[in-house]
Amino acid sequence: MSATARKSAPLPDDIRDMKGGAPIVSLTAYTTPMAQMMDAHCDFVLVGDSVGMVLHGLPSTLGVTMDMMVMHGRAVARGLTSAMMVVDMPFGSYEEGPEQAFRNAARIMAETGAAAVKLEGGQHMADTIAFLVARGVPVMAHIGLTPQSINTLGGYKVQGRGNAAAALMADAQAMAEAGAFSVVLEKVPATLADEITAGIPIPTIGIGASAGCDGQILVVDDMLGLFTAFKPKFVKRYASLGTDGEAAIAAYAEEVRARSFPAAEHMFGDTAPKSKP
Ligand code: KIV
Numbered sequence: 472m473s474a475t476a477r478k479s480a481p482l483p484d485d486i487r488d489m490k491g492g493a494p495i496v497s498l499t500a501y502t503t504p505m506a507q508m509m510d511a512h513c514d515f516v517l518v519g520d521s522v523g524m525v526l527h528g529l530p531s532t533l534g535v536t537m538d539m540m541v542m543h544g545r546a547v548a549r550g551l552t553s554a555m556m557v558v559d560m561p562f563g564s565y566e567e568g569p570e571q572a573f574r575n576a577a578r579i580m581a582e583t584g585a586a587a588v589k590l591e592g593g594q595h596m597a598d599t600i601a602f603l604v605a606r607g608v609p610v611m612a613h614i615g616l617t618p619q620s621i622n623t624l625g626g627y628k629v630q631g632r633g634n635a636a637a638a639l640m641a642d643a644q645a646m647a648e649a650g651a652f653s654v655v656l657e658k659v660p661a662t663l664a665d666e667i668t669a670g671i672p673i674p675t676i677g678i679g680a681s682a683g684c685d686g687q688i689l690v691v692d693d694m695l696g697l698f699t700a701f702k703p704k705f706v707k708r709y710a711s712l713g714t715d716g717e718a719a720i721a722a723y724a725e726e727v728r729a730r731s732f733p734a735a736e737h738m739f740g741d742t743a744p745k746s747k748p
Contacts, residue, residue, distance in 0.1 A: 480555045481514060483587045483609035483652040489514070490674045495653075495686025497676060498694070501526050501543045505691055506550025515555040517589060517611075517688060518544045520562070520619070524700075525692045532618045535561040537575055544583030557611050558585040562619040565590050569602035576608045589655065591617035593642025597649040604650035612646035615639060615680070616658035627703070629679075631659040640667055647671040655688065656680040658705065679705030 489495050499519040500506040506516060522543050523535035544558040558579045565572035576588045587609035590596060600610045615630045624630070631639035639659060646654045653674040656664050664681035677684030689706060692698035696711040726732035 480551065480553055480586065482555065483611075486515060486555065487652040487673055490672065490685055492685075494684075495674055495676060497686060497688040498691045499525075499688070500547045500550070500691055503546045503550040506547040506554075509691065510551050510554050513554045514686070515557055515586075516547060516551060518547050518556065518558040518583070518585070519589075519690065520559040521690050525690060525698045531621060533562050533622075535559075537561060537564050537578065540579060541582045544579060544585055548584045555586045556584065557587045557589050558583055560588050560590045565596075565599060566592075569599045572599045573603055573606055573608065576603055576610075580608065587611055587652065589613055591619050593639070594645040597645040600646065600649035600651055610649075610651045611653050611655065611676075612649075612651040613655040613657065614642045614646065615656045618657075627658070629658050629660065631663045636660075636663050636666075639663060640670060643667045643671050643675070647673045653685075656684060658703075679703060 486495060495514045497513050497515045497517060498509050499521055500509060500516045501518060501522045509516060518540065520532040520535040520540065522539065523529040523532050526543075527535075527539070529535065540558055540561050544556070548556055560572070560575060560579065564575040572590070579585055579588055588603075589611040590600070591613045592599075593612075593614045596612070600612060603610050616624065616627060618627070621627060640663070643654055643656075651673060653676055654671070655676045655678060656667060658679040659667075661681035661683070664675065664677055665683040668675045668681070668684055674685035676686040676688050678688050690698065693702070693706040694709050696708045696713050697716075699713045702708070723732065
């Protein structure tokens with residue numbers, strides 16, 4: 472599917488059908504202007520719970536709430552016409568059981584217009600995913616490094632190395648069998664990501680995984696150089712908006728202090744300019 476040829480947003484089934492075809496392009500977004508910038512270029516846009524760290528200055532994604540996801544989901548939806556929107560389920564909104572997960576997924580879909588939700592977890596979340604899918608909630612799964620579990624994973628480590636590879640492959644298979652329409656693979660060895668991609672019937676979306684995945688995703692503030700607190704190895708910076716923005720703000724501050732801004736063209740005269748006949 473080419474983003475430029477598309478007239479309306481794809482559905483989760485369309486994303487599933489992209490398995491093995493042209494790479495699926497996706498980014499995160501949290502605001503309307505960002506969503507507008509990427510709409511024509513992405514197949515889907517994820518309102519990630521990374522919003523907590525990237526926009527709200529939280530130390531991890533654990534403090535992100537349902538209200539935050541709904542608010543940012545609504546903002547992103549206003550900026551999209553041709554890309555599909557997926558919204559993350561925040562920590563604590565789905566782990567208790569299928570009913571809790573359905574209640575919160577339904578709220579996200581109803582209040583934001585999201586086509587699908589994403590949730591973290593492998594085999595232990597399979598029953599919940601099957602429950603959601605059977606009730607009309609398309610699910611994107613997220614395995615490998617699952618940031619909502621950093622306290623039990625021992626930090627932001629690569630997952631699936633050595634003996635852990637078989638368990639990650641089993642997680643991926645369980646996600647596909649449960650009915651997820653795609654699965655994010657975060658921070659896993661490239662060879663394992665390729666094996667998983669070849670071994671399951673749904674698209675893999677890599678972030679710190681492999682160029683052989685069915686698609687890629689990055690946090691937009693990372694790739695634009697807006698979020699600079701740290702830079703994971705898997706991030707490529709395509710722009711330096713953080714340093715450019717700071718230079719612009721410094722120039723503004725200097726001009727205000729020198730009274731060279733505002734200049735004549737930014738100010739109003741006593742009389743209105745004559746309107747043309
Ligand atoms: O929250 C997020 O931004 C994500 C992506 C990193 C996949 O889950």
